[in-house]
Amino acid sequence: MNDLRGASAIVGAATAALGEAPDRTDMEILAEAAKSALDDAGLSLGQVDGLFATSMVHNMATLSIAEYLGIRPRFSDSTMVGGSSSVAHLLPATLALQAGLCEVALVCYGSNQRSAAGRLVTNSAPPPYEAEYGPRYPITAYALAASRHMYQYGTTREQLAEVAVAARGWAAMNPDAFMRDPLTVDQVLASRLVSDPLRVRDCCLVTDGGGALVLVAGERAKDHPKRPVYLLGQGIASWHRNISQMPDLTVTAATESGAQAYAMAGLGPADMNVLELYDAFTINTIMFLEDLGFCTKGEGGAFVSGGAIGPGGRLPVNTNGGGLSCCHPGMYGMFPVIEGVRQLRGECGERQVPSAATALCHGNGGVFSSQATVVLGTEETI
Numbered sequence: 001m002n003d004l005r006g007a008s009a010i011v012g013a014a015t016a017a018l019g020e021a022p023d024r025t026d027m028e029i030l031a032e033a034a035k036s037a038l039d040d041a042g043l044s045l046g047q048v049d050g051l052f053a054t055s056m057v058h059n060m061a062t063l064s065i066a067e068y069l070g071i072r073p074r075f076s077d078s079t080m081v082g083g084s085s086s087v088a089h090l091l092p093a094t095l096a097l098q099a100g101l102c103e104v105a106l107v108c109y110g111s112n113q114r115s116a117a118g119r120l121v122t123n124s125a126p127p128p129y130e131a132e133y134g135p136r137y138p139i140t141a142y143a144l145a146a147s148r149h150m151y152q153y154g155t156t157r158e159q160l161a162e163v164a165v166a167a168r169g170w171a172a173m174n175p176d177a178f179m180r181d182p183l184t185v186d187q188v189l190a191s192r193l194v195s196d197p198l199r200v201r202d203c204c205l206v207t208d209g210g211g212a213l214v215l216v217a218g219e220r221a222k223d224h225p226k227r228p229v230y231l232l233g234q235g236i237a238s239w240h241r242n243i244s245q246m247p248d249l250t251v252t253a254a255t256e257s258g259a260q261a262y263a264m265a266g267l268g269p270a271d272m273n274v275l276e277l278y279d280a281f282t283i284n285t286i287m288f289l290e291d292l293g294f295c296t297k298g299e300g301g302a303f304v305s306g307g308a309i310g311p312g313g314r315l316p317v318n319t320n321g322g323g324l325s326c327c328h329p330g331m332y333g334m335f336p337v338i339e340g341v342r343q344l345r346g347e348c349g350e351r352q353v354p355s356a357a358t359a360l361c362h363g364n365g366g367v368f369s370s371q372a373t374v375v376l377g378t379e380e381t382i
Contacts, residue, residue, distance in 0.1 A: 005264055006382045008094040008105075009221035009228040012041025012214030013341040018327045019178040021208040022115050026057055027068050029210035029329075030110025034069060037212035042225045043104060045069055050102030050215075051076040052089035056111055056330045065108065075101040081238065082365025083278060085109075086334035087372035090215070091234045097217045110210030111329035117206075127242040136195060139203060139281070141243035141367035143195035146283035148249035150197065152298070155286065157197055159301035161188035163282040164201045164324050166310030171321025173311065173351035178207050179325045202282040204323035204332065211334035213341070218382075229341045230382055232267065232358075233375035235260025243367040250298075254291035254362060257373040261360070262293075265375040269293040272375070273356040274343050275315065276336030278364035279322040285309070288362055289317070292373070316353045319343060333363035333372070340376050357381055 014036035017029045030053075038044060051073040055061040062076040075096045081088055086109050093105040127137070135141070149155045165185055171177035183201065191201040221228035237256035240246045262268050269292060277288045286300035294315065295303040303309075309317035318324075320339040323332040340359035342348050357380055363372040 002264060002266070004094055004098065004234070005232050005266065006218045006230045007098045008215045009218050009230045010213050010341050010376070011216055011221055011224040011226060011228050012037040012043065013338045014040055014212055015176065015335070015338060016110070016210040018176050018209040019207050020114055021112060024112055024115070024208070026055065026110045026112045027065070029112060029208060030065065030108050031069060033110060033210035033212040034106060034108045037214050038106070040226060041214040043214060045071055047104045048106045049074045050093060050096050050105035052093050052105060052107040053109060054078050054080045054085040056113070073102065081370035083280065083331040083333050084363030084365035084370045084372040085331065086211070087337060087361060087363030087374055088236050088370070090231060090337070090374050091236060093215050094231055094234065097215060103216065105215040106212060107215065108210070108212040109331065109334045111331070112208045113330040114206050114208045127244070129244050130242060138367050139195045139198060142281040142283055143198045144243060145249045145287070145368060146197055146281070149283060149287065152250055153301065155301035157189060158185055159305055160197070160202055160282040160286070161185040162304045162307070163279065163285045163309070164188045166304065166307060166313070167279060167318050167322040167324040169310040170319045170351055171325035173349070174321050174326060177321040177326040178205055198281055204280045204328040205325070207327045207329050209327045209329035211338050213334070213337060227345045228379065229344045229376050230379065231374060232377045232381060233261035233263065233265030235264070235373045236371070238370045241366060241369050246368060250287065252287055252291050252368045253371040254288050254373065257371040258292040261373040261375045265377070267358065267375060272358050272360045274319060274340065274353045274359045275317045276320070276340045276359060276361040277318060277322070278332055278336060278362055279318055279324050280328070280332065280364060282324070284364060285317065292360065292362065311351070319348065319351050319353060333365070336361040336363065337374065344376055344378050
């Protein structure tokens with residue numbers, strides 16, 4: 001798999017309509033993001049011959065999207081694995097580019113969840129072995145994992161709150177973030193209880209928004225206006241669908257997807273300059289830091305304490321504000337990758353991580369069900 005290292009590069013990236021976009025459809029938001037990403041890459045819609053997308057609304061996503069955009073891709077993939085889908089799509093896009101099945105790959109996503117539904121809900125079928133207990137999905141599942149982590153490792157409510165506070169600190173420096181007001185640990189702990197032990201500030205936002213990425217083969221990446229960001233390593237893994245079938249409530253398949261990505265990249269956790277993790281809930285960040293090798297299992301709570309992952313901390317995590325404070329339009333996986341690209345291009349202004357050359361971006365789908373990891377790097381890392 002090392003022949004995939006640097007085989008593709010992201011040459012265009014854009015977001016659209018983050019926050020609230022009343023009177024706009026999910027497809028309109030997606031189309032704006034796609035057009036902006038192609039403009040960023042110096043390309044047109046007519047040059048797109050590879051399409052990779054999923055949707056919370058359209059069950060034949062790439063067919064509907066291609067029709068709406070007016071394109072006829074030679075290769076398309078609409079694999080749906082929840083919120084990690086946009087990260088997972090980078091691997092088949094890379095394979096298709098390497099095999100010559102397409103030359104310009106568009107990965108795109110759009111949602112008007114806040115304007116259309118306004119609630120953190122799932123459109124998945126009720127879990128067959130759990131529905132009779134009346135869970136509130138998806139938060140009940142994440143609360144269960146958080147409770148187990150607290151019981152098994154002594155993780156505290158204050159440590160969970162530190163994750164939300166760090167995310168808000170980054171969001172305060174991001175003009176596109178939906179929530180930018182100051183946030184303290186005490187305010188997180190005093191916020192409304194949603195599913196014990198998780199409170200409302202432990203939960204991701206519900207917003208509108210879209211995002212898109214444009215990929216080309218690594219050897220032609222320099223033909224585009226912006227500094228290319230290369231895909232150094234990628235990994236995908238899943239161990240369960242329903243939370244009742246999760247082998248260990250404190251360990252996710254990120255241990256596997258991360259290991260795959262590191263092996264392909266020839267790098268490890270110590271080599272990462274910035275992390276963009278899918279933080280649907282505060283427990284996610286703690287568990288992914290452990291599972292991706294940034295601290296040992298059970299030490300995630302201590303690791304994030306004292307502002308360690310916020311601005312000025314020892315490890316920059318979720319520098320756009322994450323799903324907790326920047327945006328979360330139904331599925332968040334697109335946005336960690338876009339932020340990783342922008343950090344490596346040096347486009348992040350006040351929140352820019354100095355001299356960032358590598359970024360780890362991670363997606364999560366279902367109830368800790370699907371994990372996808374990508375390691376990105378600048379030209380200097382190839």
